[in-house]
Amino acid sequence: MKTKICSVVLSVCLLFGCLGALSSCDKGGNADLVNAEINENGELVLTFGDGTEKNLGVVVGKDGKDGADGANGENGQNGASGGDGYIHITTDESAISLATAKGLRSAVSIVANFEATVQQGGWYPGYGSTTTEEYSFKGSGVIYRMDKNTGDAFVITNYHVVYDESSNSESGISEDIEVYLYGSEIEEKTIKATYVGGSMYYDIAVLHIENSDILKDSDACATDISDSDTVSVGDSAIAIGNAKGYGISASLGIVSVDSEHLTMLAVDGKTAVSFRVMRVDTAINSGNSGGGLYDENGTLIGIVNAKIIDDGVENIGYAIPSNVAVAITENIIDHCYGKDETSVQRAMLGLTVTSSDSRALYDPQSGKITLKETVSVYEVAADSLASGVLQKEDVLVSITLDGKTTQITRQHQIIERMLDARVGDTVTIALIRGGTNMTIDITITQDSVASY
Structure with missing residues (x-):
């Protein structure tokens, strides 16, 4: 779901009927780790706050020398080279934190600026006066490809983030698109982007950034992408995006349905479209549209694009699976970048x-x-x-x-x-x-x- 700014009034805009463009339940982790020690058998034993223990097996050489002299380290796990063996322990919470940090490096917020002519006064067209209104849609995006040396990048977002049929743009596509990296969402860090192509049917658009010094000097990177056909119900689903237009944030939930079809009105308000999505219970809000949905490894599994808005419904959001989003993105780049074509x-x-x-x-x-x-x-x-x-x-x-x-x-x-x-x-x-x-x-x- 994108967010629309008119003058100084913030309002949620463009919901597809009862479905909006975009979508956490808190996910409980394991009990806290309170102690780790090696017993007399050379086994690493972890003790958790709830009193449970976990034995990770032998981590030192059989004679207890922990591989210090090389020869005696042959039987120590991770000590075959003669150096001391180490095991890196992570809890569910730390894994999610690392995955989120990875996702944030490829996350961007997007502002699509528009102008529209508005009639004031008069009962019929041509009567009264007209004025030009300036307004913005706020959404999210994911860096798909990036060349740090040249400062060039391709960004995936939703079509409805950059399109408004009522604008003065002949195509309905914003002619003034701004991109912001995580942690740099201030005016002097604005990155200008151009529209490459997109699909109202699939609700995917591709933007291009060229020769950006901000990209060159940043720690941003292109996203790693997962095979969404391997995603299963219950897998972690981290949504990262510009929720409510307040800046990039993250929310956590799970995959509720790995594949289903969603039928709704397209962004033009009159075209019926049906596309494949995965359903998640991750919190998705206005402004999350076009942002990434990541797994527990911080790899992209989908592009957030919708949620159900109903008083009797909570935490039902949708994302376009990464396999679909990537195929569409490559299709757009191949057919549209540097060419006259603008569609899939x-x-x-x-x-x-x-x-x-x-x-x-x-x-x-x-x-x-x-x-x-x-x-x-x-x-x-x-x-x-x-x-x-x-x-x-x-x-x-x-x-x-x-x-x-x-x-x-x-x-x-x-x-x-x-x-x-x-x-x-x-x-x-x-x-x-x-x-x-x-x-x-x-x-x-x-x-x-x-x-x-």
Whole structure:
């Protein structure tokens, strides 16, 4: 959700019906560590405030010399080189703190400035007088790429943070965009950014910063990105953004649903859009729109974009999964940066897919539960790329594009991989037809590409 400033009045603006652009429950950690000592067997034993103990095993050489002379250190954990062995202990709280600090380095606040002509007086257009109103939307963003030497960067944000249909801008996109790093949210630290391209349909926009001395002299960096398909319900979700337009802050919660579809009115107030999101119970407020959602390692798992606003609902927020956000961002950079195009160009196979045998699978190694389903072809559009190549009831196993193979275990995977496809690319699909394994190749043509 972005925040709008008109004159000196702060107000929340642009909620999509009951859904707004953006989204913590406090997450309890382990009891405090109160003591750590090595027992007579050379084992490190931790004692916590609630009286529980945890034995981390042998941390010194078997003869107790802790590897000081090299030879006797061979059996000491982390002492194989002859040096003393050390183990770094972190609690849940310190891990979250480190993850947040990492996320803050790639977090930015965004101010999109607009002008709009407002009629004053008169009952009909053309009567009375007009005045020009200046106002701003406040939101958040994430540094996606950055060259510290040149001071250049690409920033991901939400489309609705930089767009207002009622503004005087012909495209509705702000022509005066400001970016601020964490800890430098003051006027003299303003970084000017330009709009590269975006998608109202996906609610993603990409900004470009060029030759910024502030970036060159900062500790800011591009975000590390996680594979959002590996995110599970219950994983930590840290939202970092410009909440309420008060400056960059962080909130903590968990992933409530790893993947679902959200249908709402787009920022223009008239176009219905449906996109895939993950649901979180992390506190998301006005101004968090476009900010990063990070895991317990401080790597990006999503871009915050909406929350439910209702008196009977608390802590239901949404984020665009990182795999989707990254694919869209790369698509925009490839098609729009330095070019006349300003929208996402997505290749269309001409398929309608369906799923069956949806199931939850437990992984004893990771301790996580993941959802999987069998994805098959429901319909093939006439005169499409898939026409005459794929058939109804083909079971889709994997898709390979540009050397990367994705196992198809959820419906969204084959659709979203097409965001990575470019004209001339060959897509290889492994499938099962009538019990027989086979592969087919499809070449992407210009006619198959549509703007989103």
